[in-house]
Amino acid sequence: MNYHTPETFEDAAAIAARAAGTTRFLAGGTDVLVQLRSDLVTPDDLIDIKHIPAAKAITRTGDGGWRIGAAVSGAEMTENAALCADWPGLVEGMDLIGSTQVQGRATLVGNLCNGSPAADGVPGLIAAGCTVTVIGPKGSREVAVEEIPAGPGKTSLAKGEVITGVTIPARGQHGGDAYLRFIPRTEMDIAVVGCAVNLRLDGDTVTEARVVLGAVAPTVRLVPEAGEAILGTTLEAAALDRLAEAASAACQPIDDKRGTIEFRTHVAGVLARRAAKIAHARAKGGTA
C-alpha cells in the first residue's frame, strides 16, 4: 500500500486519477481503517488529506454561512460555539456518531462519502441545503449534498474526484433545525430511523421547510412532500399529522432485527413530528 500526503486537493485528486488499483482517501479513518483491518477494502493507494491546510479549517463564508473542511472532526465542530448556535441540528447529527474517541477523528465528509443510508451526519446537511465542492480531473464543481449518496456504500463521485469540504448556507433570520434518531439504546449505536428538519418562520408560520429521512431507504432521502405538508402552517395538529403521513409514505426501509419495515415506517413519522417541533422552537429563539 502506498501512503500519500498531498498538500493540495488538486494533488490529491491527481494521485487518485492516475492510480491503477483501489484508492481510498483518508481523513478520520473511522470507516476506512475498519475496512482495511477487516480485509474488506485493501487500498493500493491511501491518500491522507490531513496535510492539506484547508481540509482542517472551519471558516465563515462571505455571506455569513460556513465552510467545513473535509478533514474537520466531529469534536472540532461541537467545540465551535458559533457553528452550534447557527446550525444545532446539523451539529447534533454529527455529534451522535460513535464515542468520544470516534468524535476525535470522524468527519462529516467522511460520513457522507461512506455512503451509509443510516449516516447520522448527512440528513442535517441536506436539510440545511448544503453543497460540497468536488475537485477532479475535469476541474471543480459545487454539488448539492443530496446528489452524492447513490446507494448503500456508493456515491456519485467519479474516479479521481475528491470532496474538499461542505458549504453551509447563512442561517439567516427566524430559522431553526433539528435532528433526531431512533436507536434501541441510549448511545453508541447506528440509526434505525433518523430525521432532520430545517425550517424558517414568519411569526409562527412556516415559510420554508426541508425534511430529510435516514435509514429508511437505500440513501438518505430528501422528502419534499413532507416539507410541503407544513408550509403555511403553525405546526398545528392537522399539519403535524400530514407531515408524519408524508414522511412515512416516503419510507422504503429494510426489514431486520433492529427494526421491521412497519416499525421504521411508523417511527419516521413520529421523529418528523418531534424534530419539526424542536426546529420550530429553535426558530423562535428557543434553545430546545
Place this chain on the structure above:
Amino acid sequence: MTKRIHVSTELNGDAVDFLCDPRETLLDCLRDHLGAMGAKEGCGTGDCGACSVTLDGRLVCSCLVLGVEAEGKQIGTVEGMADGESLHPLQRKFIEHAALQCGICTPGILVAAKNLLERNPDPSETEVRYWLAGNLCRCTGYDKIVRAVMDAATEMREAS
C-alpha cells in the same frame, strides 16, 4: 512487501522514532515498535476504547489511527500518567475504589478520564458516563469506575 516508512513522533514527552509498514496501526506501532504495552487491543474496530490514547491532546482509538499518521504529533498513553513512583490521582482512586478487575480496559479508561478532566475539571456523573461511553468494561459494571473518576476530580479540584 511495502516499503517501510520512518516516523518521528513524541511519546509522553519523549522524542521517539520507528519504522513501520503504512498499513500498521498506531496501536501496533506503540506495542511492537515502541514497547509501550499500556494501550490494549480489544476489538480493533474502534468500539471498545481499550486502545485509547491522545494524539495532540485529542482522545482517539489508536487502532483507528495509522502509525504513519503520528508523524510530528504528540502521543499520550497511560505510561505517561504517573510521575515516577507517584501515581496520578486517577490511578490512585481506581485502586481505592476497586474500579478494575481484569484490567484490560483500565489503561484506556484512565487516558480517557484524564482527557475529560483536563477539559472539564468538574464533570457531572452524566457527563462522565457519556464521555466514557466508548470505553467498554465487562467486569465492573462501570459504577466503581464512575465513582473513582468523580472522586479523583474532586481531589484534583481541591489540590489546584
